[in-house]
Amino acid sequence: xxxxxxxxxxxxxxxxxxxxxxxxxxxxxxxxxxxxxxxxxxxxxxxxxxxxxxxxxxxxxxxxxxxxxxxxxxxxxxxxxxxxxxxxxxxxxxxxxxxxxxxxxxxxxxxxxxxxxxxxxxxxxxxxxxxxxxxxxxxxxxxxxxxxxxxxxxxxxxxxxxxxxxxxxxxxxxxxxxxxxxxxxxxxxxxxxxxxxxxxxxxxxxxxxxxxxxxxxxxxxxxxxxxxxxxxxxxxxxxxxxxxxxxxxxxxxxxxxxxxxxxxxxxxxxxxxxxxxxxxxxxxxxxxxxxxxxxxxxxxxxxxxxxxxxxxxxxxxxxxxxxxxxxxxxxxxxxxxxxxxxxxxxxxxxxxxxxxxxxxxxxxxxxxxxxxxxxxxxxxxxxxxxxxxxxxxxxxxxxxxxxxxxxxxxxxxxxxxxxxxxxxxxxxxxxxxxxxxxxxxxxxxxxxxxxxxxxxxxx
Ligand SMILES: Cc1cc2nc3c(=O)[nH]c(=O)nc-3n(C[C@H](O)[C@H](O)[C@H](O)COP(=O)(O)OP(=O)(O)OC[C@H]3O[C@@H](n4cnc5c(N)ncnc54)[C@H](O)[C@@H]3O)c2cc1C
Numbered sequence: 001x002x003x004x005x006x007x008x009x010x011x012x013x014x015x016x017x018x019x020x021x022x023x024x025x026x027x028x029x030x031x032x033x034x035x036x037x038x039x040x041x042x043x044x045x046x047x048x049x050x051x052x053x054x055x056x057x058x059x060x061x062x063x064x065x066x067x068x069x070x071x072x073x074x075x076x077x078x079x080x081x082x083x084x085x086x087x088x089x090x091x092x093x094x095x096x097x098x099x100x101x102x103x104x105x106x107x108x109x110x111x112x113x114x115x116x117x118x119x120x121x122x123x124x125x126x127x128x129x130x131x132x133x134x135x136x137x138x139x140x141x142x143x144x145x146x147x148x149x150x151x152x153x154x155x156x157x158x159x160x161x162x163x164x165x166x167x168x169x170x171x172x173x174x175x176x177x178x179x180x181x182x183x184x185x186x187x188x189x190x191x192x193x194x195x196x197x198x199x200x201x202x203x204x205x206x207x208x209x210x211x212x213x214x215x216x217x218x219x220x221x222x223x224x225x226x227x228x229x230x231x232x233x234x235x236x237x238x239x240x241x242x243x244x245x246x247x248x249x250x251x252x253x254x255x256x257x258x259x260x261x262x263x264x265x266x267x268x269x270x271x272x273x274x275x276x277x278x279x280x281x282x283x284x285x286x287x288x289x290x291x292x293x294x295x296x297x298x299x300x301x302x303x304x305x306x307x308x309x310x311x312x313x314x315x316x317x318x319x320x321x322x323x324x325x326x327x328x329x330x331x332x333x334x335x336x337x338x339x340x341x342x343x344x345x346x347x348x349x350x351x352x353x354x355x356x357x358x359x360x361x362x363x364x365x366x367x368x369x370x371x372x373x374x375x376x377x378x379x380x381x382x383x384x385x386x387x388x389x390x391x392x393x394x395x396x397x398x399x400x401x402x403x404x405x406x407x408x409x410x411x412x413x414x415x416x417x418x419x420x421x422x423x424x425x426x427x428x429x430x431x432x433x434x435x436x437x438x439x440x441x442x443x444x445x446x447x448x449x450x451x452x453x454x455x456x457x458x459x
Contacts, residue, residue: 034060035371038121038131040111040300042067042095043075044353044428045332046137048360050104051437053135056368064129066121068110071095072432073162076353077425079199079389081165082290083172083206088162091425093432102435111138111300116307116325121300133367136314136330137360140295147187147293149262156262156289159199168290172203179212180287183267185221187259189294191348192333193222193230194388196292197242197395204249205391219284220246220253221269221291223345227253231347233340233404235384235397236411245390245413254282256344259291267291272344295348297334309336319376320363329367331359340403354385355402357438358453365454379455389421396420398451408450 037057039050042065050065057063071092080086099106110124114134121129142160144151152158157168182203186196200220207213224230227246228238246253256279260268267289269282296302297312306324308314314330315322322328333356337349358380366376384399394417400408431437438453446452 034058034062035132036062036064036130037133037135037367038064038066038129039135039137040066040114040121041137041139041332041334042069042072043137043139043332045139045334045356045360046135047072047432048357048437049135049137049331049364050099051102051431051435052360052364053367054102054104054435055437056364057371062105064105064107064131065095065099066107066109066111066123066129067095068108068124070108074425074429074432075161076195076421078159078162078165079195079202081162082157082159082168082199083202084169085202085206088166091429092162093429098433098435111298114301114304114307116304116328119327132327133370134328135363135367136301136328136334137332138298138301139333141298141312143189143294143296146189147259147261150187150259150291150293154262155264156267156291158293159195159290160292171288175288176207176210176212178287179207179215181217181219181285183219183221183284183286183289184291185219185257186223186292187294188223188257189346189348190223190292191231191295192292192350193224194350194352194386196220196222196290197245198388198390199290200251201245201249201390204251218249218251220251221257221259221267221284222253222255223257223343223347224255225274225343225345225347226255229343229347231340231350232384232399232402235399235406236409238395238397238411241395241411241413245395257282258345262289262291274344276344294346295333301334311336313337318379319366320359320380321366321376327370329363331363332356335359349403350384352384352386352402354451354453355380355382358382360437361453381452381455383451383453385451387417387421387424389418392418394418394421400451 039046053063071094074091077086077091095106112124113122149155152164158164184200186193207216228234228242256272258270267284271280273279297308301308302312313336314334315336316330320329333351340349362378362380365378369376382402384402386397388395393415395413396417397411398408
């Protein structure tokens with residue numbers, strides 16, 4: 001069954017079919033007649049990959065989506081769940097009925113271990129799944145254990161997953177009945193800063209709505225060398241924009257911050273100077289805290305020589321393909337990207353939604369090329385287009401490419417960002433339910449903004 005076969009990839013698919021019929025079955029991986037493509041992880045990267053793949057493979061090819069949860073969750077809405085503006089039900093989509101409708105095999109199981117030399121994936125229930133091609137889209141493992149007392153099993157909340165955010169919302173309600181100081185931010189080694197700013201501002205907005213903001217001193221604690229760095233060296237004027245937002249909302253901040261440990265109601269922080277030398281120790285009392293952790297690759301792939309880096313992130317080339325295991329691709333937060341620059345406290349590069357979709361487009365086309373016996377040639381732009389919601393307004397930025405020096409380095413703020421983010425949430429969930437990856441109108445709008453997912457082939 002073909003989804004979206006009228007899309008621009010349909011031509012590629014027809015080519016693939018013709019070439020494969022012409023050369024016969026033996027040219028494919030493991031000599032199978034038709035390919036079995038496994039997508040590991042059903043987040044923004046994995047679901048987009050699955051839908052795009054449907055546009056390039058034939059009726060006899062199999063796509064299997066494997067996810068440790070039975071549902072897709074729209075992660076960007078988790079900060080809203082954390083203050084009760086959304087519930088889990090609002091932002092998750094059950095995958096089994098949907099995948100059955102679209103002819104995609106779905107397995108709701110955690111991957112236990114990848115065996116890339118055997119082209120098989122071992123699942124937690126003991127099953128082994130063989131593949132011809134594997135797209136790893138497993139997102140991050142959340143490294144709360146790297147800071148004593150950090151995380152939902154310790155003394156701080158998290159909005160990284162919808163279940164964490166649901167727990168954070170319960171704690172939030174209790175906190176609002178008996179408010180006190182808040183500490184919010186991102187610890188050393190974190191690579192995702194946008195949601196920390198979002199959650200800080202959203203909490204501020206909600207506290208004002210409840211008319212208890214005056215009882216809540218707030219401190220933003222971040223590994224970034226300056227506010228608005230975002231792991232990206234800043235984009236446009238994010239430094240001034242975010243400093244201004246924090247100032248207007250009476251949120252103090254500590255940058256170059258390393259969280260030493262968290263105890264019940266108390267965070268121990270070392271602030272470094274720009275020279276990397278200790279500047280000050282802070283003991284921050286809190287009644288509510290949400291801190292984003294550092295990320296690492298999931299356990300199922302960590303330590304696989306040649307496949308992942310020392311932190312377990314998938315090593316990919318410019319085609320999103322792993323060199324040691326050329327039938328394995330990586331998309332999304334799970335891939336390795338070197339830090340942009342050395343900062344006094346370690347910071348990582350974020351992998352944002354549009355950037356991830358550009359990885360997906362390239363990986364899909366490159367798998368399609370391999371199916372026709374051609375070499376991969378599609379290169380993602382890794383352009384970043386981000387909307388950070390602050391509850392009533394927000395900050396948007398475009399970074400082309402994501403890492404400086406950039407051709408486009410733009411940021412802006414206003415009420416429109418809040419409405420755009422709400423619209424984007426509805427739109428993305430609609431696409432997931434409809435089995436679409438990038439409808440033509442989305443492509444048109446993005447083209448008007450000069451945002452492209454793939455690099456033009458070199459002349
Ligand atoms: C709170 C938050 C808000 C964000 N907001 C934005 C935003 O507004 N805009 C933006 O551009 N970016 C945002 N990001 C960054 C990025 O877009 C998201 O992190 C995005 O969800 C990453 O997609 P992914 O597919 O790479 O990983 P994930 O969404 O994490 O998906 C990985 C999937 O793999 C599954 N999985 C994990 N381990 C296993 C296993 N062993 N076996 C099987 N399945 C497994 C997970 O359950 C999950 O479904 C945000 C990130 C966070 C954490």
